[in-house]
Amino acid sequence: MTNLDLLIDEAKKICILGHINPDGDCIGSTLGLYNYIKNKYDDKFVRVYLEKASDKFNILEGFKEISQDLNDAIDFDLCIVCDCGSEERIKDFAIYLKRAKKIMIIDHHETNNIKCENIILDKNAPATSELVYKNIDKKYIDKKVAECLYVGIAHDTGVFRYSNTNKNTLIIVSELIDKGINFSELLDITMFKQKFNQKVITANIINRAKFLCKGKVLFSWTNKEEVNSLSLDNRDIDMVVGYMRETIGIDIAVFAYEIGVNIYKISLRSNGEKINCADFSKKYGGGGHKKAAGFTLKMSIEEIEKFLSENISEIFNE
Numbered sequence: 001m002t003n004l005d006l007l008i009d010e011a012k013k014i015c016i017l018g019h020i021n022p023d024g025d026c027i028g029s030t031l032g033l034y035n036y037i038k039n040k041y042d043d044k045f046v047r048v049y050l051e052k053a054s055d056k057f058n059i060l061e062g063f064k065e066i067s068q069d070l071n072d073a074i075d076f077d078l079c080i081v082c083d084c085g086s087e088e089r090i091k092d093f094a095i096y097l098k099r100a101k102k103i104m105i106i107d108h109h110e111t112n113n114i115k116c117e118n119i120i121l122d123k124n125a126p127a128t129s130e131l132v133y134k135n136i137d138k139k140y141i142d143k144k145v146a147e148c149l150y151v152g153i154a155h156d157t158g159v160f161r162y163s164n165t166n167k168n169t170l171i172i173v174s175e176l177i178d179k180g181i182n183f184s185e186l187l188d189i190t191m192f193k194q195k196f197n198q199k200v201i202t203a204n205i206i207n208r209a210k211f212l213c214k215g216k217v218l219f220s221w222t223n224k225e226e227v228n229s230l231s232l233d234n235r236d237i238d239m240v241v242g243y244m245r246e247t248i249g250i251d252i253a254v255f256a257y258e259i260g261v262n263i264y265k266i267s268l269r270s271n272g273e274k275i276n277c278a279d280f281s282k283k284y285g286g287g288g289h290k291k292a293a294g295f296t297l298k299m300s301i302e303e304i305e306k307f308l309s310e311n312i313s314e315i316f317n318e
C-alpha cells in the first residue's frame with residue numbers, strides 16, 4: 001500500500017482540490033483520483049472542488065459532480081491537492097484545506113512551495129496524472145479512471161511530444177490504453193476540436209503578434225472586449241500560447257490576456273533547454289514549469305510590451 005492509499009483508507013470524508021483555471025492535467029488527476037476512490041470504496045464521501053472548467057472535459061466521468069461551492073459545512077478528514085504548487089493557486093477552496101485533518105499534496109511543479117508532511121513531489125514527472133497512476137492500486141483502474149489519467153498526461157506532454165515525455169510515461173499510457181479507452185476521441189474533444197470563433201480569435205492574435213528581442217520573442221495579446229465580442233471566455237484561448245510557440249526561429253512565446261481591468265495574465269512557453277520560464281515567472285509572483293509558466297501584471301498592453309522589451313532578455317542567460 002502506498003502512503004496515498006493508506007491516507008485514503010483511514011479517511012471517511014475526502015476532498016480533492018487543484019489549481020485555479022484548471023487545465024487538462026489538473027482535471028485529469030483530480031477526477032482520476034475521484035473515480036479511483038469511488039471504485040475502490042463504497043463507504044467514502046468524496047468531493048472534488050475546482051473552478052468552473054471548460055465544458056470540453058464533460059467527456060470525463062465525474063466532471064458534472066465537480067463542486068464550486070464555498071459554503072459546504074463539511075470537515076474533511078483528508079484533503080488531497082493535485083497539480084498545484086502554491087496555496088495562492090488553490091485560492092478560495094483553500095478553506096477546505098485549512099479545515100481538513102490531514103493533507104496530501106501530489107504535484108510536479110518546479111516552483112512548488114507548499115510545506116506538507118505528506119507530499120508526492122516529482123519535478124521531473126511530466127504530469128500529476130502520472131504521479132496519481134504510480135501511487136494508486138492498479139486493480140481499481142477501470143476505463144473511467146484510465147480516461148481521466150490519459151487526458152491529464154496527454155495535455156501536459158502536448159500529446160507525448162514535449163521533452164518531458166519519457167519511456168515510463170509511454171509504458172503508463174500503454175497500460176491506460178489497454179483499459180479500452182477511446183484515446184482518439186478523447187484527444188479530439190479535449191484538445192484539438194475548437195469552436196469556429198476560437199480559430200477566428202487565434203487568427204486575430206497571430207495577426208497582431210510582434211517580435212521582440214531581435215526576433216527571439218513572439219509576443220501577442222487579447223482583451224476582454226475581443227473575447228466577449230466572439231462569445232468566448234478565457235478558457236477558450238488557453239491553447240493559443242502553445243500554438244504561438246510552434247513558430248520557427250523563436251525561443252519563447254509570450255501571450256497576455258485580460259483577467260480584470262488592465263490586469264493581464266502573462267503566459268510563457270519556451271523552446272529549447274536553456275530558458276527557464278518558471279524562474280522568470282517566479283520573480284514576478286507567478287510560477288510553473290521550465291518550459292511553461294505564467295504570472296500576472298497590472299498594466300496596459302503598451303506597458304506590458306515595454307516591460308517585456310526591457311526585462312525578458314534576462315531569460316536568455318546571456
Ligand SMILES: [Mn+2]
Nearest residue numbers: 025083128156
Ligand atoms: Mn500539471
